[in-house]
């Protein structure tokens with residue numbers, strides 16, 4: 413029998429959440445570094461370089477890897493011989509730890525959780541509640557897995573109940589291209605096979621929290637049907653050529669993890685959940701001897717890299733830019749932006765569009781004419797920071813607002829992450845506008861290019877308020893040009909063909 417105190421339990425989970433907000437797991441760094449070393453697509457290689465540079469900066473600066481600091485997932489395997497020294501429920505203790513971690517004054521993490529999800533969607537303020545799974549198992553210790561899962565990758569989860577004779581590989585290859593780049597590849601695919609609908613989803617989530625180990629499997633060859641399937645999916649998904657950030661390249665997945673469970677003879681449930689460039693999880697055991705000890709990693713685990721193409725990049729002055737200049741920009745080209753731009757994401761867009769459609773003026777000082785909008789919801793700043801980590805959010809959520817904004821405000825272009833839908837691309841081409849992407853999962857690096865920040869409108873929206881940012885040499889890639897050509901279409905198509913002539917990526 414061991415006794416776990418509330419203090420040890422909550423301290424451990426709180427420390428774990430702070431730890432994973434700024435330390436990528438070492439296996440992820442090793443896999444991403446190997447992928448960066450062998451990448452031949454310049455745009456994808458640059459995106460991976462930014463992810464790795466950002467990761468090292470976060471490890472050094474103890475600031476979040478991504479502005480989306482995630483929804484907390486906690487898995488507990490509780491020994492039957494464990495006694496709890498607390499009057500509170502396990503869920504209440506976990507949520508107290510989450511609240512403390514996200515409100516930490518030295519490294520505040522963004523609260524992204526909203527209550528009343530089908531209605532008012534009010535931010536709970538401290539990122540509670542967590543999603544908690546508990547198993548009771550033999551033993552006298554508690555095994556804890558803590559993860560912070562980004563919304564962009566969680567949103568791309570897939571589920572189907574296949575016919576027993578259907579091919580799982582074919583289903584995965586059909587689904588992955590439909591996931592676009594909003595899950596910030598390269599990452600890990602977790603696949604759960606069997607059980608029931610909810611069991612398959614849980615297996616997929618558990619699978620992405622296992623260590624990256626595809627290189628071991630490649631070295632020793634598969635021994636089981638599940639291992640064969642894993643290797644086949646890994647090779648075939650990478651052969652799709654989607655690449656980092658969907659720009660086209662050799663590596664789309666760093667690993668594929670599979671878990672299975674017996675199922676009904678009539679069913680073949682399959683669930684797939686991707687993990688992203690902000691892969692964040694940690695595992696520890698409590699045995700009653702005190703809180704978990706989470707040793708910091710060595711900085712030597714991170715590669716010392718610099719970006720290849722800063723010197724070749726076109727430098728853009730946003731304050732003097734004319735619409736006629738946009739026509740020269742090529743899909744896949746890297747730009748360095750300096751000058752001022754405006755920000756806005758879901759809630760601000762809704763307010764702006766409602767005003768425009770009612771024919772009412774925008775708030776004083778909010779003028780999009782001749783300017784760019786950056787889809788971002790930054791982390792609060794600390795110390796002398798101008799702004800906390802501030803990476804792009806998924807642009808497709810703003811697609812339905814794009815035409816009105818371009819039509820009615822004189823907006824020149826947008827900066828976000830991942831592809832645009834056909835409706836937004838059509839509007840971009842009609843208005844001779846452009847869409848640029850910043851690297852998802854490189855939020856701290858992006859924030860260092862932001863030299864000034866002031867709220868321009870809707871301060872009550874918190875991280876969703878409209879800011880004016882003054883930026884210097886902010887790296888972005890042209891994703892949709894003034895003709896409506898999208899790098900998210902041309903890049904993967906080009907690299908899928910090239911991969912036919914290049915050996916498929918090996919970890």
Ligand code: SF4
Pocket residue numbers: 478479480481482561562563564565594595596688689690803804805852853854
């Ligand atoms: S890396 Fe991309 S998907 Fe992951 S949390 Fe950040 S923005 Fe979201």
